[in-house]
Amino acid sequence: MYGWTGTILRIDLTKGKVKREATDVKMAHDYLGARGLGGKIIVDELDPKTDALSPDNKLIFAPGPFTGTFAPSAGRYEVITKGPLNNVIACSNSGGAFGPELKYAGYDALIIEGKAAKPSYLWISDDKVEIRDAAAIWGHDTPDTTDLVRAETDEEAKVACIGPAGEHLSLIANIMNEMHRAAGRTGVGAVMGSKNLKAIAVYGTGSVQVADPDRFKAAVMNARKLIQAHPVGGAGLKAYGTDVLVNILNQTGALPTRNFQDGYFPTADKIGGESLAAKQLVRPKGCFSCIISCGRVSKVDNPDYKGFGEGPEYETAWSFGADCGIDDLDAITKANFLCNEYGMDTISMGSTIACAMELFEMGAITAKDTDGVQLTFGNTAAMVEMVRKAGKNEGFGAKLAQGSYRLAESYGHPELSMTCKKQEMPAYDPRGVQGIGLNYATGNRGGCHVRGYTIAIEVLQNGAVMDPRVTEGKAGLDILFQNLTAALDSSGACLFSTFGIGGAELAEMLSALTGVEYSLDEFLRIGERIWNQERLWNLKQGYTTADDTLPDRLLNDPIKTGPAKGEVSHLDQMLPEYYSLRGWDEKGVPGKAKLKELALN
Amino acid sequence: MIVKYFATIRTYTGESERRVDDTPPTLGPLLETLAARYGRPFRRAVFAGDELNPEIIILVNGRNVLYSGRLEAPLAEDDEVSIFPMVAGG
């Protein structure tokens, strides 16, 4: 096979058995890899009623066909499983170098089943696979884990691992690779922890083959040129990182502030990409095969928050910043480093702390609940302390580690959890930007921006423009983004390559690489198939149209200050058209005709 | 009126904001005045010939000027104008 390796590794941790299987060629062609392929395996093999934290769940690590080639910024992989946070097909995307190494070792996917009897790690060196004792490594943070595992395997091995949060089965635990990159959302780290699996080390000396080298190289050179000519892909992201978004969202009036109580944060400039570049940036960093280099190697000299690592991203600067009423970038960056070390999703962590702050300020919880900490908005030291506690599963931190939905519900105020389908919404206020609200509400994995990043059009003028304040045309926009992104996520490409290229360039590179002809239409249809596949799974989990919604606050409470003052989300004006355009009925159930068209049963 | 600058625009202006006392009636003359002040890099960033540069994002009180007339977008004394290069994130 070209692009794909043709081999899948199935590892049963209960029995300690390893099996090599042939990649199903038709499945690979129709679902590409990563998100799509992993999702298909879950749908085919997993009983929908499976408890996500039981040994019966399956944990899949899957790169895409592009992964390991020099398709620009295309070294991604996904972790796919039934997510414990909200029972969806949790598919979390990450960069770094782990995905390509899986391809060089010879694998299109790792399917991890069962549960090891004691803490273990996997060592995969080409076709040699060992399940090893992790007793000496369990309990360590993710950077130390990476070094310890490499000392026992190969110093150039790529390591994906959980930190203490995953070990404690935190529902917002992530999986880190290369110390600084994260498969962040939907609690995939908890599934890994529930299997007593601490880490996976991979080293590969194999290769990824190309069907038509000349055509592939030409397509890649063209794609590179387009990305490099784009102001964002070519220069902006490298200069300022994603954190540059703080100011533009704030100036648009859609920077969620203090648990979405407002949409404007007056001192936002102190936590934006300009400040990061001036105060903390050491140098930019890129993932495998990346030409964009959005990564920030950063340091904090302030002795209170001293640290060195990567980040923060925009979402992180928001979640620990404006959402908590905090404008101290040093503290925010420290919170970011801590999340990486403990292995926690920064979006969910910050938003959960913000929720706790609101509960505290209204008196629903008191200092007795919070171990004596005055957990108020703007209390920088308290925020950082809570991140540590959550990472260690200590005291009030143990409650925070289960996410804002369970936290707020336990104190009788579920309406204060800023979540969709129990996952925390990211850093764009739906009252100020209508289309992203529809994406949050309909998102298959809950509150999520990357799966349908309409912000690119509604705020960032990337290739086209639509007024963020109107609802017209947003249903169609969301669907296009959701479909394209699903296909892109399954190919191994990075979302940021869309600052420069689109489905046409991706389809051309994919065709040249794999030897399978993909038109733009076919590429988008694959994305649509994957989106519907995830939707069908959610329906089996009991999700209904009632769950395609936003918190009441966003539907009914207008933004209080700033440029979008007075606005609310008009989700009800977009959702029916969304269902209709998707070929679903008025309850959001995919119609038979649509399923037939997509070859889904 | 206050004009705020972000990201690379700040490197062209050397400052992050400027108070403007005589508010021009529309955006075009405002940008001309600022371009005269800050020089060619700024001018090239905001204009493409006689048109608004498609790679610049300008908000007036949070609303993109693309929806209020581009260079003809009306300005009032208490307005806040924000000027961004194309930026991105996730």
Place this chain on the structure above:
Amino acid sequence: MAKVLMIHPDKCTGCRNCELACSFEHEGQFRPSAARVQAYTWEREGMSVPMMCQQCDDAACVTVCPTGAMHRSNTMANLVDWDAATCIRCKMCTIACPFGNARYDAASSSIFKCDTCQGAPECVTFCPSGALEFIDDEQHVRSRKKAYAAKFKDAFQEVS
């Protein structure tokens, strides 16, 4: 007027496009373990450095080679070339190179060593950050030297 492959580690982002380009150019597939250039990353320091053959004028690999397979090219300046036909794979060159830039690959029975793609190095084309340059030897340190000279200029301009 000879060109050198200049490395600027301060610009390296660790993307390893150089390894991919090298592997693809020489083998038509992506096998970075076979690349003649390797970009190593130190995650804790957030720093990466690419390494390839420095085409030494007085090359240890040329000195030890018993057959002349490793030899200074007589068609290209600044190039230590490897002749597969006369090489006996004794691997003395891999032992002699103090930088570790020559390696023996069992899979292809060859010595892997950067050959600048015979004067058109692909790694330079694919590096997105300018960390690799194929540049005239008269100019290859100019930008770095001048950047430092500019600091002196600024300092003296202030006082004079």
